[in-house]
Amino acid sequence: MNTPTLLFIGGHDPSGGAGLQADLETALGHDCRAASLVTCLTAQDTRNVEVVYPQPVEAFSRQLDLLLADIQPDLVKIGLLGDTALAQLLGSRLATLGAPVLLDPVLAAGGGRAMADRALIEAIRGELLPLCTLVTPNRREARLLGDAAEPELAVRKLLDLGARQVLLTGADEAEGERVRNRLLGRDFSKTFDYPLLPHPYHGSGCTLAAACACRLAYGEPIETAVKHAQDWTWRCLEQGIPLGRGQWLPNRRTEIPA
Helix, strand or coil: CCCCEEEEEEEECCCCCCHHHHHHHHHHHCCCEEEEEEEEEEEECCCCEEEEEECCHHHHHHHHHHHHHHCCCCEEEECCCCCHHHHHHHHHHHCCCCCCEEECCCCECCCCCECCCHHHHHHHHHHHHHHEEEECCEHHHHHHHHCCCCHHHHHHHHHHCCCCEEEEECHHHCCCCEEEEEEECCCCEEEEEEECCCCCECCHHHHHHHHHHHHHHCCCCHHHHHHHHHHHHHHHHHCCECCCCCCEECCCCCCCCC
16 A cells, blocks of 8 residues: 555654654654644643643744645644644645544643643634544543533534544543543444553553554544554553653554554
8 A cells, every 4th residue: 555644733742752753653653654743832741741832823824835735645633732823724724635634632731731721622623623534532631622521422512513533532531440442423432441551651642643543544444443543552551661750651663563
């Protein structure tokens, strides 16, 4: 098969655990080509995010237009946005691009810091969700984005707002010794269970979303792509390392299972 090209849009993480570094390492591991656009610089470590510095929308718009005039991506993956104007700009540009869109809604940092205000959440709901082939929130993000107390009710609202499928991840609120993730569409659901690993991880959600993006860009059906991406991500976490003084980092050099 031809090697797909993905456009990753997200924030810069100096620790290398999350954000665009996670995307690019995941793409390399899946033998995909990667283009990228930085939405935000951040001051963060493996424990938490302290400050987010969004790009000026004029600069980001110029970068986006030049890139899309030159390269046609097979899929666009969006992570941290950090600014309402950037979300609105992406909504208008990507609506006419003709490529599938995967959204990993980064609304809060692992240490608890909020990464999106109400205006940005509303922009994501109105501008980006209708474009999305897949959205990958954890339970907290689903409640915020779907404006509902129950995660699965929130997912139904995301589907009503136009998302095609939602992968609801459960590690952030896991109970017992298992993590349960659910892939939901308008007329189907699929449950995936994995053993709960012993450490907290920085960049696990970014890694999973990027792996889903790579598998989808290769043309795998949604359930197959999501299953393979979760299997690989779980192995990356199992082989993770404590690089800093906070959360462990995924080992994205992990071999992809046949």
